[in-house]
Amino acid sequence: MLPLISTNMTAAAACASSCLAQIMPAGQAQIQVALTISALLFTCGLVGFMSRRNMIVMFLCTELMFQGAALAFIAFGRQHMDTSGQVFVIFILTVAAAEAALALGLVVLLYRRRATLSAEAWGELGE
């Protein structure tokens, strides 16, 4: 199962990054690489979020997406020679930390009710 997922992830990420490279202006290679990696991180996060059932892993996947966005900010800041992208990243880290605290609190609360971390255990609401 795991290899399959990771294959999927890689394929999707590669696809996404090539798409991004299409619309990205040609130019500095380092920025290009950083942006590709950021897209890769983001897509990994997305695919992981959809495919994993463990709530902690799912949360880590959202963190992955956040970091992808943060990396993009840094790369673009570098591209534009502008520091505000990096300032944004500091705030992203702060918010991510707050979300982490919240997420762990919630997960612990849920784990106490049912001794499982699977998100599928919580599907009573719905149609």
Next chain:
Amino acid sequence: MIASLAYVVTPAIDAPELRWAGLLLLLPATAVLLAGGCAMARVRSKLAGWTTVLLLLASFIITLMLYGQVQHPVTVELFDWIDFTWGDGSKFHGFSANFSLYVDSLTLFWMLFVTGLGTLIALYATEYMEVDVGQGYTRFFAGVSIFLLAMSILVMAGNLLMLYLGWEGVGLASYLLIGYYYTRPSAVAAAKKAFIVNRIGDLGLALALFLIWDNYGTLDFDGLFQALAHQPTTWPDWDVAAIPYLIMLGAFGKSAQIPLYIWLPDAMEGPTPVSALIHAATMVTAGVYLIARTMPLFALHEMALPTVAWVGGSTALLGATIAVAQYDIKRIFAYSTISQLGYMFLGLGVGTSFGACYHVFTHAFFKALLFLTAGAVMHGFAGQLDLRKLSGIRRIPGFGLISWTMLVGCLWLSAFPYTAAFFSKDEILAQCFIGHGPGFEFLGWMGLATALLTAYYTFRVWFRVCAGPVHFEPGTEDHQADAHSDQHEIVHTAHGHSPVAGATSHAFHPHGPRWAMSSVLLILAIGAVGAGIPGYMALSGKPNWVSQMVAHSSAVDAAGVTQSHDHPTLIGFDVHTGLTIVGSCAAIGGILLAWYLHLHRRKSADALRLALMSHPITRWVTIAAENKWYVDEVYHAIFRLPLWAGAHILAFGDHHFLDGVLVDGLAKLPAAAGRVFRPLYGGVMQGYSISMLGGIGLILAWFVWVWTSRG
């Protein structure tokens, strides 16, 4: 011709300094809220009654203050209400109807007696309704306050939409108050009847509003009058010519004229103060106000005003003939109201707005007085209103005042020479002979015949009830029990009936009115006398208060304009002198007839009735008159039955085809469509995330497609 008249109405000036006139709407609104608050707090005292009286009194005082301030038509903007524009926002691309007041002398004239009489009648009702304290008392005063609020909106409205709001509001208040005794089926039926019949008229008014906006692009009175003053004199198309007739329909519904008068007699199911205030003095004159207010619109078709005159004259006669044959006191007064309203429309139609408005004014006093005395009788005799079962109450302690004030009312109603109503009626009938119009002179004679009948039936009541030997049968227990007798009963008891004299009177002690009711009766009687003063002045050719009030408003008094140079005469005299003679003869003749038949030799009335019944032709007339010419039954056969049958046929089709096949079928579609999407809401988080991202993917795909396929 009337239609060629240029009705020039003085343009109104904006008067922001008079914003306090908005209190006239705010005070009744506060009264409504306070009464509602009392109802919510379950107040078991007369509190609601007194707050209403005080707030209405304040309203009256403010009207007086406003009267001192306004010499010229003014508009007062209170706040923005409806303001739509579309397109370029030009004349027909916008609709605005703001909460503004249009105050001219006509407004003030109406407001003076609406708030004044409203205060007095509310004061009367604080005592009259006291048996209901803790039950419907608060509800009653809430209804009265709603009525006064709506009536003030109607009269002070700055545009036709606001007038319509008040128009519907008084209809609602009337419905609520007629159905006040909602446990009685007859009251509920009467309330419904009044509401539905009024709806027909309201439809006319609403259509008129649409057409007015469609043709003139505004509903503001001021803008409308100016637009009318500047329009070309050529005959307009049907959609303009229809406007006066539609307005007329609305006025006839509210003011109980042919063909929509049938609701008013039944409306007497409500408490008597309501009958006095709403169904005699104020609300039913809203139709007269409407026509007087929109008088410039009646120049849009040459036959519009003559139609009003003919309908008014016919209603006056019809109401009087029915009133002659009724036995219930309130019902007689109800038909007399219809008849007197007919006179007012006659006056409007023949071109004397002054006469019509003056008659509204005098009628408000004496008819309110008559209803309140009838109410006092009803109150004292446990709901008894059949004039065959009451006699000589003048001599019963506590009823002297009632009898004498009622005599004042009766004299005024029968237009006894040199009473206020004599002058106002004279003004209207004189214009019939002076004015030129199709059959106006015939209408004048019809009005005189009506005057004779009026004097007869009015004094029939007084001589029967107040004069003669003392005897009475109290009504059934509480005074709300039976306000009118069923007409079928009349037919059955018609053959040789004889009221059982005083059969139950030994156990019953009638109680007279206390100070609140008595003082109101006195004030009204004095007011009725005082209402004659402008008439004396008019007769002696001096400018008087009422004619000035009317002439300087949109109810342009056409009398002065249509007066031709030849001097019309009546029985060889000048019209006014002639009418004084003929009118006095009619009034005194009617009274003498009533005296002979109903006081001097009461048996002769029954003998006359029996004689009439014995002849095959007159028998029919008698029964038909007693049954109100079977108009209700005819309407039932012509309108209600076909509608009932049609409704059932449609209901069948609706149930089996429209509802069964079309609606239910259509209704299944959205639910089925909803079921398609149900699996998306499975309840598992991953499912949602996949749906969300899938959705994003699809939308991005749509975006890319639009992006790439553009130009």
Next chain:
Amino acid sequence: MTAMAQRIDQLWPELMVLTGAVICALIGLSRQRSMRAAVPIVAMVTLAAAVLIEWMRPNSGSESGLLFPSLGHYVKIAIGILGIGLAAIGAGHMDRKFEAQIALGRVSFDPLRVVRGEYHAFFLFSIAGVMLVCGASDLIWLFLALELVSLPTYIMVALGRSNRAAQEAGIKYFFLGALATAIFLYGFALLYGATGSLDLIVIRDWLSVQSALGGLSSMAVLGLLLSTLGICFKITAVPMHFYAPDVYEGASTPVTAFLSIVPKFAGMCALIMLLGTVGWNGHSITASDGVRIAYSGLPQPVTAVLWMVAVLTMTLGNLGGILQKSIKRTLAYSSISHSGYMLIGVLAGPGAGFDALFFYLFAYGLMNCAAFSALASVERRGNDVDSFDDISGLRAKQPLAAGVLAISAGSLLGLPPFLGFFAKAYLFMAALEAGHVGLVVIACVNSAISAFYYLRFVLVPLVAPPSARADELAASNSAFPRIAAAVCGALLLLLSAFVTQMLGAASRASSGYTPVAVGDSAQDSVQSARAPAGGDANQVVVDSSTRHP
């Protein structure tokens, strides 16, 4: 420095609310019952004070250096007023079982077991977040404010009641919310990459230059779309609406009321600000013969996407609402469909469209307040009512709640005497003026479909006979929800007489916004730089002094 002082001067309402939050958190832990009972009142008073401060302050207008300089004034007052209603709905709801036991003397006070203080603190934090959204001058501020709106709501959902459904709702809401946040954050990154600035006004200038010189760059549009779609989560719009029914159903009634109003306010403001950067005119399409035709409105592909989102949102919302048995689930779908209607206002653009949209937002908030306060004013065996069975024949037991429920449903449906009708009418008229005839037709059909479930709110409490479950209904322990229900219900009727004034207030919200930069020094310098932006990184040099005027 004076600019900063000015900005702080505008933040008094927020500071007031944040102070109130701290007070709530503190006195919520008090040993005295009366102090704990005062928490919701403190919340209401601080909100009232914030509204008052904002009301008294002259609308400072254009000098504040924001894309929408006057937005905050309207939104702060509107959300403050609605917040008072929401606090009233929730008063006495938190800890009610525990407090009842303390009152009976069965248990002693335990600071670890009470959540009322925290709940109200989070409540106020979230509302402060909405107020801050409107003051956002750059993407960082916008992001932080949006997170300030969202993070407290995650906790409120889970805290609101201590059953499994609430916790499930909390976890779903949190995870999907984090996903959405990541998406719009990535959108922000792309927007930054395309323009090289985080300042909304500079972004607006850049984008208008881009579109004037040959169309927006793909990266800018993609960034815009991703941020829009991420924010769709906050306004429960398709395709990010899937969480709403579950979360609304699971959360307790006051929290559901909160979720249906507060994040929507924030999301709508954020959406308008983001789309405000791309402007509503100055765009053009190229005809087949190569001639560029200028037109007003959003760039065509963005319009197409928003159009599709609006249509899908109202349709899916209304279709979903028909089949529900749970009241709160139905209201969730109703909330979704109303987002669809609001997007019509966004599409109609500045002027009539925004006026109608802001009017609609407030009217919608009031209608939902009325509906939820009516629901919160009754309880069944100490629990929230949820299925339609519970409120069957409600008129006999709680005539006020039944009446207000019917009024609010009529208003949500858009029946004429109620406020909702005018809100909808203005929205549709604005859309017609902007030429979105098809959209209005679809919205009207949707309004008709919505009658299927809204009429249930009228028929079930007022007409249906009481069910067995409804026999166990009782009035809730606090009088606040009843007062809120009465006030909101009355307002829905009375405010109909003042729609023109309300529309006037709403129209001031978007005043001062200019879709394109005109005659600005920033414009000149931007134009002197090479466009489209994001071309060659070395050459894009914008003087930093012009970027922060």
